[in-house]
Amino acid sequence: MSEISDRLIIHRLAHTSGVDSFADDVRAGLKGKKKSLPPKYFYDDLGSQLFVAICRLPEYYLTRAESEILRNHSEEIAASICGPVRLIELGSGSAEKTRYLIDALLARQTLLHYKPVDISPASIEESSRELLKSYPRLRITAYAADYFTALRAMMEEPSAKDERAMALFLGSNIGNFEMDEARVFLRAVRSVLDRGDGLLIGADLKKSSDVLVPAYDDPLGVTAAFNINLLGRINRELGGEFDLKKFEHRARYNESEGRMEMYLVSRERQTIAIRSLDVEIHFEEGETIHTENSYKYDTDQLTSLARESGFALERTWTDSLQCFSFNLFAVR
Ligand SMILES: C[S@@+](CC[C@H](N)C(=O)[O-])C[C@H]1O[C@@H](n2cnc3c(N)ncnc32)[C@H](O)[C@@H]1O
Numbered sequence: 001m002s003e004i005s006d007r008l009i010i011h012r013l014a015h016t017s018g019v020d021s022f023a024d025d026v027r028a029g030l031k032g033k034k035k036s037l038p039p040k041y042f043y044d045d046l047g048s049q050l051f052v053a054i055c056r057l058p059e060y061y062l063t064r065a066e067s068e069i070l071r072n073h074s075e076e077i078a079a080s081i082c083g084p085v086r087l088i089e090l091g092s093g094s095a096e097k098t099r100y101l102i103d104a105l106l107a108r109q110t111l112l113h114y115k116p117v118d119i120s121p122a123s124i125e126e127s128s129r130e131l132l133k134s135y136p137r138l139r140i141t142a143y144a145a146d147y148f149t150a151l152r153a154m155m156e157e158p159s160a161k162d163e164r165a166m167a168l169f170l171g172s173n174i175g176n177f178e179m180d181e182a183r184v185f186l187r188a189v190r191s192v193l194d195r196g197d198g199l200l201i202g203a204d205l206k207k208s209s210d211v212l213v214p215a216y217d218d219p220l221g222v223t224a225a226f227n228i229n230l231l232g233r234i235n236r237e238l239g240g241e242f243d244l245k246k247f248e249h250r251a252r253y254n255e256s257e258g259r260m261e262m263y264l265v266s267r268e269r270q271t272i273a274i275r276s277l278d279v280e281i282h283f284e285e286g287e288t289i290h291t292e293n294s295y296k297y298d299t300d301q302l303t304s305l306a307r308e309s310g311f312a313l314e315r316t317w318t319d320s321l322q323c324f325s326f327n328l329f330a331v332r
Pocket of ligand 1: 040
């Protein structure tokens with residue numbers, strides 16, 4: 001077995017779209033009439049760890065459903081692309097579920113090249129080292145970067161001619177995009193793929209708000225901490241002066257839009273300085289910052305999304321409760 005360091009390359013590209021864009025996006029998001037912050041900023045070191053804790057909550061059915069699908073179908077999924085295959089993962093996080101697919105692929109081929117992308121450098125570093133410890137036949141080229149930066153970097157790289165690519169986008173990440181953003185993102189993924197390659201998308205399905213709301217507003221308050229940590233991050237990185245106790249977490253299902261929404265709600269009238277931006281932000285009591293949308297899908301929407309972004313929805317797998325879907329988008 002070769003040393004872990006011989007099998008690991010990490011491209012740290014986060015800085016190319018990092019601090020400046022965080023500052024710019026916070027300024028733009030909090031200065032507007034309707035305040036909002038992009039969800040990709042949840043994932044600093046603490047936020048990434050809080051997300052791992054969310055995945056363990058009984059109310060967060062998404063991770064259990066995805067694990068069930070992978071436990072039952074990863075061999076079939078691995079066989080759906082004529083290998084040998086290299087595995088690309090966008091927003092890989094802790095990559096715990098990816099192990100099912102790595103197992104299935106390594107049962108079919110001698111070596112596997114895994115290319116995870118995540119905006120959180122800590123997640124990329126830790127998950128890559130853990131995977132390499134477990135799998136001596138794995139090699140990793142990782143990208144600590146925003147999706148688009150990493151996809152651009154991948155396009156420049158040569159890839160083995162005899163290999164097909166299987167790209168993964170798990171954890172309902174697709175749900176964080178508006179429909180037009182999802183199409184732009186999928187076309188960017190399509191541009192690093194060729195005929196015969198596939199993209200596996202984990203999409204949460206539409207269901208009762210009785211199930212949805214507790215998944216985003218758990219009684220232990222872990223999701224609340226994950227949401228409020230966004231203000232903590234502004235304090236730490238941009239010299240913000242938010243008193244975290246003066247904001248509360250809110251989650252609601254917007255039935256007409258088919259999406260879960262998360263907000264931070266100001267508990268009182270207050271004005272907050274953010275020193276490195278040289279701005280002061282005023283909040284009325286009850287005023288909100290919109291921090292996340294999580295769209296819930298149905299098969300028709302997934303079929304159209306695939307068609308509109310250069311793919312065809314070839315196959316869908318669901319869990320036993322029909323909560324969640326894995327969708328194989330084949331390159332057209
Ligand atoms: C909902 S978590 C899912 C993690 C993992 N795929 C899973 O299923 O458990 C979203 C992951 O995507 C990463 N992420 C979010 N926005 C991103 C972006 N714009 N570019 C790259 N990674 C991003 C986060 O750091 C986080 O690890």
